[in-house]
Amino acid sequence: MIFLAVFIIAVIAFALLKFxxxxxxxxxxxxxxxxxxxxxxxxxxxxxxxxxVRGKGPEEQDKIHLxxxxxxxxxxxxxxxxQKTLAAIHASMGEFIVADCETTGLNTESHRIIEISxxxxxxxxxxxxxxxxxxxxxxxxPQKIVELTGISDSEIxxxxxxxxxxxxxxxxxxxxxxxxFHNASFDRKxxxxxxxxxLGSSAVRKLDTHCTLEMSREMLSNLPNHRLATVANxxxxxxxxxxxxxxxxxxxxxxxxxxxxxxxxI
Numbered sequence: 001m002i003f004l005a006v007f008i009i010a011v012i013a014f015a016l017l018k019f020x021x022x023x024x025x026x027x028x029x030x031x032x033x034x035x036x037x038x039x040x041x042x043x044x045x046x047x048x049x050x051x052x053v054r055g056k057g058p059e060e061q062d063k064i065h066l067x068x069x070x071x072x073x074x075x076x077x078x079x080x081x082x083q084k085t086l087a088a089i090h091a092s093m094g095e096f097i098v099a100d101c102e103t104t105g106l107n108t109e110s111h112r113i114i115e116i117s118x119x120x121x122x123x124x125x126x127x128x129x130x131x132x133x134x135x136x137x138x139x140x141x142p143q144k145i146v147e148l149t150g151i152s153d154s155e156i157x158x159x160x161x162x163x164x165x166x167x168x169x170x171x172x173x174x175x176x177x178x179x180x181f182h183n184a185s186f187d188r189k190x191x192x193x194x195x196x197x198x199l200g201s202s203a204v205r206k207l208d209t210h211c212t213l214e215m216s217r218e219m220l221s222n223l224p225n226h227r228l229a230t231v232a233n234x235x236x237x238x239x240x241x242x243x244x245x246x247x248x249x250x251x252x253x254x255x256x257x258x259x260x261x262x263x264x265x266i
Contacts, residue, residue: 085218088210089263091178092256098180100248101187102149108189117245125257131173132245136160149243163198182228182252184211212255231255
């Protein structure tokens with residue numbers, strides 16, 4: 001009899017816990033929706049700018065995009081996640097680039113980039129051009145990196161290119177366009193460190209970077225985690241992240257487009 005009573009209490013406690021978890025998840029989702037209600041003034045302003053850009057020719061789009069960048073630098077000076085998210089949405093309203101780096105490890109000072117990829121998209125998310133290079137690496141790749149990326153020592157040896165030329169090409173490809181990464185802080189620091197090592201610190205350029213990891217943490221706070229695979233699956237991306245540059249960039253672009261639609265209510 002005592003055992004039955006304990007069992008019933010345990011079942012009730014478990015059901016109550018699940019109910020409270022459900023309520024908390026709903027509250028977080030509602031909070032996220034409220035923060036990014038597209039009827040709020042800042043989003044109405046963004047939506048008007050977006051409408052101004054759509055339908056314009058390439059030259060007119062470039063002019064508007066330069067103006068958007070000027071406004072972005074002026075208005076979004078705060079380092080808060082919300083302000084950075086607003087700036088990122090702003091940056092996607094014109095041609096933008098999504099990029100990804102594969103590396104030998106996570107230390108931005110000592111590890112090397114072995115693949116760098118970037119894709120330029122138009123305002124509607126249509127692909128314009130792509131860039132992807134494997135980079136020569138003198139040492140032997142860590143086994144965990146080979147397993148994670150599928151990039152092998154033999155592939156690097158056969159098709160890897162001189163980093164000097166690759167980084168110059170990458171900068172030329174990017175130009176002045178905004179660049180999105182999933183975990184931009186890591187990729188930006190890794191690029192800067194590797195460029196400085198190969199070309200010298202004077203060759204390092206300050207890219208206009210934006211981070212879909214931070215955007216998803218701000219706008220999709222109810223997700224269990226914000227790894228690219230999780231976020232891409234949530235937004236319905238048809239591209240599966242695979243720790244290879246082009247595949248990850250395509251998935252990241254889908255995240256950018258989804259979050260922009262959510263913010264602007266379109």
